[in-house]
Amino acid sequence: MKHTILRKQFLAHVAQTSPSPMLVGVERAEGVFFYTPEGKRYYDLVAGVSVSNVGHSNPAVVAAVQEQAARYMHVMVYGELIESPQVRYAARIAGLLPGGLDSVYFVNSGAEAVEGALKLAKRATGRTELISMRRAYHGSTHGAMSMMGAPEGEEWKNAFRPLLPDTQAITFNDFADLDRITHRTAAVLAEPVQGEAGVRPPVPGYLEALRRRCDEVGAMLIFDEIQTGMGRTGAMFAMQRYGVVPDIVCLAKAFGGGMPLGAFVAPHAIMETLQSDPTLGHITTFGGHPVCCAAGLAALEYLLEHHVVEEVEAKGALYEELLRDHPAVREIRRSGLLLAVELGSSERLYRIMERFKEIGILSDWFLYCDTAFRISPPLIITEPEIRESAALIRQALDEFGE
Numbered sequence: 001m002k003h004t005i006l007r008k009q010f011l012a013h014v015a016q017t018s019p020s021p022m023l024v025g026v027e028r029a030e031g032v033f034f035y036t037p038e039g040k041r042y043y044d045l046v047a048g049v050s051v052s053n054v055g056h057s058n059p060a061v062v063a064a065v066q067e068q069a070a071r072y073m074h075v076m077v078y079g080e081l082i083e084s085p086q087v088r089y090a091a092r093i094a095g096l097l098p099g100g101l102d103s104v105y106f107v108n109s110g111a112e113a114v115e116g117a118l119k120l121a122k123r124a125t126g127r128t129e130l131i132s133m134r135r136a137y138h139g140s141t142h143g144a145m146s147m148m149g150a151p152e153g154e155e156w157k158n159a160f161r162p163l164l165p166d167t168q169a170i171t172f173n174d175f176a177d178l179d180r181i182t183h184r185t186a187a188v189l190a191e192p193v194q195g196e197a198g199v200r201p202p203v204p205g206y207l208e209a210l211r212r213r214c215d216e217v218g219a220m221l222i223f224d225e226i227q228t229g230m231g232r233t234g235a236m237f238a239m240q241r242y243g244v245v246p247d248i249v250c251l252a253k254a255f256g257g258g259m260p261l262g263a264f265v266a267p268h269a270i271m272e273t274l275q276s277d278p279t280l281g282h283i284t285t286f287g288g289h290p291v292c293c294a295a296g297l298a299a300l301e302y303l304l305e306h307h308v309v310e311e312v313e314a315k316g317a318l319y320e321e322l323l324r325d326h327p328a329v330r331e332i333r334r335s336g337l338l339l340a341v342e343l344g345s346s347e348r349l350y351r352i353m354e355r356f357k358e359i360g361i362l363s364d365w366f367l368y369c370d371t372a373f374r375i376s377p378p379l380i381i382t383e384p385e386i387r388e389s390a391a392l393i394r395q396a397l398d399e400f401g402e
């Protein structure tokens with residue numbers, strides 16, 4: 001009864017993003033599972049879209065949140081007062097990031113991190129052209145949406161024009177397209193591994209060539225590590241797998257340990273350009289909220305102390321091994337524990353999603369790829385949990401035969 005009322009109120013008063021929401025209630029979540037009010041258990045193979053890397057209700061994160069909430073929450077807009085959770089987290093992240101990426105601008109979300117990075121690149125180069133990749137997703141605000149690329153991103157962008165001028169998209173992994181980056185270009189924004197395109201890792205040498213071209217013409221390279229950062233691909237940051245360092249990196253999702261937090265990070269000398277002429281070049285009330293920073297720092301320490309990231313590649317490989325020989329699976333694209341299981345048909349995918357819902361698997365498709373389902377569980381998933389969830393997936397796939 002209680003759930004029926006909640007469901008009605010959800011549909012009436014919580015704004016929806018699609019005409020067919022999942023409508024599954026959440027009572028509590030722990031580790032790789034969440035539970036409905038009726039006590040049904042779901043394997044969370046989405047992890048809040050690569051957010052809950054250290055698992056739901058991770059005790060270390062919960063304790064950090066409780067402690068900081070009791071000490072102080074919001075005090076003053078970002079960037080004025082010395083608040084230890086921000087300072088400690090910024091110093092820790094700067095110590096882990098390569099190549100002089102040492103100044104952390106905390107914001108509220110992934111989209112805002114992208115907005116800040118684009119503004120910073122325009123400010124630092126004095127140029128206006130912004131280049132993104134086809135099938136990129138960087139967020140839903142006007143600026144971030146402008147970077148969704150064409151023609152695929154037009155489906156979303158068209159309804160909201162005018163968007164940012166002076167933008168264009170090149171094709172990820174296309175070496176010849178790099179010539180379109182010129183002396184006019186302020187920045188190129190790229191995910192080191194494309195996520196919403198349906199998990200597309202870079203081909204050998206591509207990110208290096210992209211870095212070289214940006215250097216040749218004096219354009220800034222911005223990496224969006226919002227989905228790939230914090231261990232998802234088997235390194236703390238995907239850039240480390242390819243040995244390519246950007247001028248600016250955007251972080252969010254798992255960066256907040258389950259709380260809303262983002263950042264754009266750049267060398268101090270570049271970041272300084274936002275301080276003057278005009279002052280307050282980017283400002284935010286809640287960016288770097290002390291409770292969110294405490295949660296993010298606790299999650300990061302957990303990843304490091306428990307050597308979670310070191311095990312990600314083997315865990316991803318195990319999923320691949322357990323699923324790839326199923327006759328319904330056309331292909332598996334993967335980077336660490338970010339997997340796209342390709343079924344080759346959207347009709348099949350919609351049916352499998354329904355089946356997953358019944359048997360207690362939460363998965364999702366990708367913004368630009370509705371023929372593959374996602375496996376991006378909390379990184380702390382254990383081997384028995386991988387085996388059990390893969391067996392459930394196979395059971396669902398069996399119903400479709402070849």
Ligand SMILES: Cc1ncc(COP(=O)(O)O)c(C=O)c1O
Nearest residue numbers: 109110111137138139226227252
């Ligand atoms: C690569 C990437 N960038 C940016 C974003 C936007 O982040 P947010 O939803 O926090 O604005 C997302 C969200 O899915 C993402 O996957």
